[in-house]
Amino acid sequence: xxxxxxAPDLTGRNLSKRRAFANRSATVLIGLCVLIAALxxxxxxxxxxxxxxxxxxxxxxxxxxxxxxRTEGPGMGPAILGTLAITGMAALIAIPxxxxxxxxxxxxxxxxxxxxxxxxxxxxxxxxxxxxMGLFIYVAYVIVIGEKVGFGGSLALACLMLPIVIRxxxxxxxxxxxxxxxxxxxLGARKWRTTMSVVLPSASSGITSGALLAVARAxxxxxxxxxxxxxxxxxxxxxxxxxxxxxxxxxxxNATQPFAAxxxxxxxxxxxxxxxxxxxxxxxxxxxxxxxxxxx
Amino acid sequence: xxxxxxPEAPAEVDLGGxxxxxxxxxxxxxxxxxxxxTVLAVLGLILITTSLRASPAFQDEGLIGFVTGTRWAPNDDxxxxxxxxxxxxxxxxxxxxxxxxxxxxxxxxxTEVAHRRSRKYIVTVIDLLAxxxxxxxxxxxxxxxxxxxxxxxxxxxxxxxxVPGLNAIFDDTNTGRNYFTASLVLAIMAIPIITSIARExxxxxxxxxxxxxxxxxxxxxxxxxxAILPHSFGGxxxxxxxxxxxxxxxxxxxxxxxxxxxxxxxxxxxPGNTMAAIIAQQWGESSxxxxxxxxxxxxxxxxxxxxxxxxxxxxVRRAEIKMKGAHS
Numbered sequence: 001x002x003x004x005x006x007a008p009d010l011t012g013r014n015l016s017k018r019r020a021f022a023n024r025s026a027t028v029l030i031g032l033c034v035l036i037a038a039l040x041x042x043x044x045x046x047x048x049x050x051x052x053x054x055x056x057x058x059x060x061x062x063x064x065x066x067x068x069x070r071t072e073g074p075g076m077g078p079a080i081l082g083t084l085a086i087t088g089m090a091a092l093i094a095i096p097x098x099x100x101x102x103x104x105x106x107x108x109x110x111x112x113x114x115x116x117x118x119x120x121x122x123x124x125x126x127x128x129x130x131x132x133m134g135l136f137i138y139v140a141y142v143i144v145i146g147e148k149v150g151f152g153g154s155l156a157l158a159c160l161m162l163p164i165v166i167r168x169x170x171x172x173x174x175x176x177x178x179x180x181x182x183x184x185x186x187l188g189a190r191k192w193r194t195t196m197s198v199v200l201p202s203a204s205s206g207i208t209s210g211a212l213l214a215v216a217r218a219x220x221x222x223x224x225x226x227x228x229x230x231x232x233x234x235x236x237x238x239x240x241x242x243x244x245x246x247x248x249x250x251x252x253x254n255a256t257q258p259f260a261a262x263x264x265x266x267x268x269x270x271x272x273x274x275x276x277x278x279x280x281x282x283x284x285x286x287x288x289x290x291x292x293x294x295x296x
Numbered sequence: 297x298x299x300x301x302x303p304e305a306p307a308e309v310d311l312g313g314x315x316x317x318x319x320x321x322x323x324x325x326x327x328x329x330x331x332x333x334t335v336l337a338v339l340g341l342i343l344i345t346t347s348l349r350a351s352p353a354f355q356d357e358g359l360i361g362f363v364t365g366t367r368w369a370p371n372d373d374x375x376x377x378x379x380x381x382x383x384x385x386x387x388x389x390x391x392x393x394x395x396x397x398x399x400x401x402x403x404x405x406x407t408e409v410a411h412r413r414s415r416k417y418i419v420t421v422i423d424l425l426a427x428x429x430x431x432x433x434x435x436x437x438x439x440x441x442x443x444x445x446x447x448x449x450x451x452x453x454x455x456x457x458x459v460p461g462l463n464a465i466f467d468d469t470n471t472g473r474n475y476f477t478a479s480l481v482l483a484i485m486a487i488p489i490i491t492s493i494a495r496e497x498x499x500x501x502x503x504x505x506x507x508x509x510x511x512x513x514x515x516x517x518x519x520x521x522x523a524i525l526p527h528s529f530g531g532x533x534x535x536x537x538x539x540x541x542x543x544x545x546x547x548x549x550x551x552x553x554x555x556x557x558x559x560x561x562x563x564x565x566x567p568g569n570t571m572a573a574i575i576a577q578q579w580g581e582s583s584x585x586x587x588x589x590x591x592x593x594x595x596x597x598x599x600x601x602x603x604x605x606x607x608x609x610x611x612v613r614r615a616e617i618k619m620k621g622a623h624s
Binding site: 015019020022023026027029031032033034036037038040041043044047048097098099100101103104105107108109114115117118120121123124125126127128129130131132133135136138139140143159162163166190191192195196216217219220221222223226227251252255256263266267270273274277278281 | 317320321323324327333341345399400427430434436441484491516547572576594597602609
């Protein structure tokens, strides 16, 4: 903020009343904007922690989901397993393709028309509504195989993650110094060797951090899940067989019910989901802060 | 006379490498290119497969009728989606009217007002806001905000009842699940996106411009008005369009708070629906032509959001190029 320190009129004593008033009220209004943004965050955190906290217990994390909205008591185990398995499978699909795509954009395509087009389209793809991704997988996969399965949700989430992973990984590859590539080439390494053993490892923590952020985003997605995955009350570890469920889908299902028991489960699921998402985000932050290259 | 050993002509060095390794290079290139092309393939497949599946619904109503029809009655196989298009536009535009000024304010606070330490906290708050899943916003909105805010809506409706025009927009309410609540939730969800782009845009304003404004005796607000905002206008338009695209596609939070009526109303305190929300609400009980029609709404939504996002990117990029030009 050097601009503030070197402002010539530090006293403001010569300002006309009107100008001083405009300046002060603008500053207050701008500060108010921050409060407006902080308010919903505080409200959400407070409500989810207090209401969800009372629902949470060991049984809540492990037991099966009650079939009736009115049934009191715990159980979100299958949804927790479903969230982790479906999101994890999505990450297994999207991260390799995304990183390789980023390698193409930064190492091969650079400013070629095709690369520029892919870059723009990846940006556009980040704006495609998640429900549309769900409908796409429903039509292209669920209808084809004939049943709703967990893997359909993974495919839809992978479509959502792909453009985010590509763009963030490309940012990180761009930070790898050109000298490293030249040194590797000078030692006789071919381009694929240079990329695999020099470029990607030096960008690895940045890429991991960006990918984890995409995973965190995907874990909280609801719309594509309710379209492609269906519903279950019991543990379904096999993503390729039978309908499944996630925490986000359970929150949506239970939130609109007028029964206290199901609402309490929704709050508990919300707290669990937020904890999972925050864990991913925090780990991503820690990895990113250890990333050496971008500090050069 | 010293006999200089004439150096032998250097043997032709083959820098081409082994054939095997050359093939590996070619193969790797093909692999990464294919990975890059998946983006285009997925976007193309979305358009083709969903359009094909939705075509019975489009044929049933005619493309024009589907978009402009005002009656949505799945039991009679009547699928007019205009009320949902209206709801999408109304809620997302109102959300932008709230979110854009607030986001610009936050971005200005972060770049121009806050001290280094408090800046870090504010950025964290905004980042945290972005990580909250939309269904959690929806849960808090429908179970906490809606019951609490309904009397406030009625109070405001009574207040503006004598004012012509306003009393049509803010009329009597019997439910807190309405267009306006949906707009509020969308605004909160759009703030982090718009703020982060606005910050990037403000960061491109040349330091010299700001210093020049201060040197002329401008107050901070006059500096913002004279140096930052004119310079950033294009970028802020792009940021708002990106936020708009995001708000139009938001599904779950809206599905929880908009009420689910398939009629239109000028009254913002009346329940309605949006294109994304109706898909989520009616998906479970849909089949046959009804389901095709929901997919067709998805196609319509896809087309609208892709166009808006594409235009937004063009605007942002053009603004960036213009700013870089000003530097050099």
